Amino acid sequence: MSASFDIPAIDTVVNPQTAEILKLRSFAPTFQMEKFGREAKALEGWTIEEMLALMDEGGIERAFLVACKVGQMGLPGSWQLPYEMVADAVQAHPDRFYGLAGVDPTEGMHGVRELERAVREYGFVGAHGYPHWFELAPDHAKWYPLYAKCVELDIPIQLQVGQSLVYYEQRPLRSVGRPITLDSVACDFPELKLIGIHVGIPWTDEMIAMAWKHRNVYIISDAHAPRYWPASFVNYINTYGRHKVMFGTDFPVLGFERVRREVEELGLREESKRLFLRDNTIRVYKLDLPLSTEL
Numbered sequence: 001m002s003a004s005f006d007i008p009a010i011d012t013v014v015n016p017q018t019a020e021i022l023k024l025r026s027f028a029p030t031f032q033m034e035k036f037g038r039e040a041k042a043l044e045g046w047t048i049e050e051m052l053a054l055m056d057e058g059g060i061e062r063a064f065l066v067a068c069k070v071g072q073m074g075l076p077g078s079w080q081l082p083y084e085m086v087a088d089a090v091q092a093h094p095d096r097f098y099g100l101a102g103v104d105p106t107e108g109m110h111g112v113r114e115l116e117r118a119v120r121e122y123g124f125v126g127a128h129g130y131p132h133w134f135e136l137a138p139d140h141a142k143w144y145p146l147y148a149k150c151v152e153l154d155i156p157i158q159l160q161v162g163q164s165l166v167y168y169e170q171r172p173l174r175s176v177g178r179p180i181t182l183d184s185v186a187c188d189f190p191e192l193k194l195i196g197i198h199v200g201i202p203w204t205d206e207m208i209a210m211a212w213k214h215r216n217v218y219i220i221s222d223a224h225a226p227r228y229w230p231a232s233f234v235n236y237i238n239t240y241g242r243h244k245v246m247f248g249t250d251f252p253v254l255g256f257e258r259v260r261r262e263v264e265e266l267g268l269r270e271e272s273k274r275l276f277l278r279d280n281t282i283r284v285y286k287l288d289l290p291l292s293t294e295l
Contacts (some may be wrong), residue, residue, distance in 0.1 A: 274291075
């Protein structure tokens with residue numbers, strides 16, 4: 001673990017991108033380089049051991065690995081990472097990784113049963129979904145069976161909020177993830193831990209409003225570099241929202257060390273930084289880990 005950072009962080013959104021995983025994808029991750037300036041390494045992938053070394057450099061103690069489901073199978077750009085591949089990484093490194101089960105709202109009860117299997121058999125700690133890939137807003141009825149199962153399993157669900165990215169000119173994806181669409185979901189499922197990821201940009205203030213209104217709504221800060229976060233978001237993390245925001249990178253979209261360094265440059269209050277980097281995640285996900293004040 002890097003000595004440059006005083007708090008061992010928990011990264012709540014990490015995409016394993018090994019050479020084996022890249023072979024499963026129906027498109028090359030060139031968008032990560034074009035839109036986010038990622039290095040050419042993204043095209044060949046990182047071994048799990050290489051990723052662990054990068055985590056150490058960035059002061060990341062543990063990471064949530066996403067077994068993503070990206071769009072309905074058969075459509076351009078869609079692909080799925082088998083739960084088993086993430087489960088294998090978690091089993092090999094239980095002191096570093098947790099699993100998140102990607103969900104597809106078009107799979108119906110099959111998807112609900114698969115989510116339950118991931119939690120009960122593989123020990124995954126939460127669910128993860130991309131509304132824009134299915135062009136189904138978070139408050140669409142097709143998501144509701146998955147929400148009900150998350151409540152039953154007592155796990156949080158992460159949903160991308162904000163704008164979508166255009167991966168294919170022949171299939172532009174509508175930005176269906178307005179944070180305000182979480183309002184109905186939070187009202188209908190007050191026991192559901194509902195997490196908006198990707199900051200909500202360009203509707204960040206709308207995302208903040210949802211987290212402020214609902215005690216069961218949270219935010220994850222991934223996919224956008226801290227130096228470019230809206231001032232209102234930094235203020236929320238640092239003040240009245242210090243218990244509602246969790247740290248994430250969306251690796252390999254953003255590198256671990258870069259994000260940690262830029263978080264340090266924000267000048268957050270010590271308590272706010274501890275809650276953001278570690279303690280909020282331990283509380284929301286009910287992890288059996290010491291809080292930062294206990295280290």
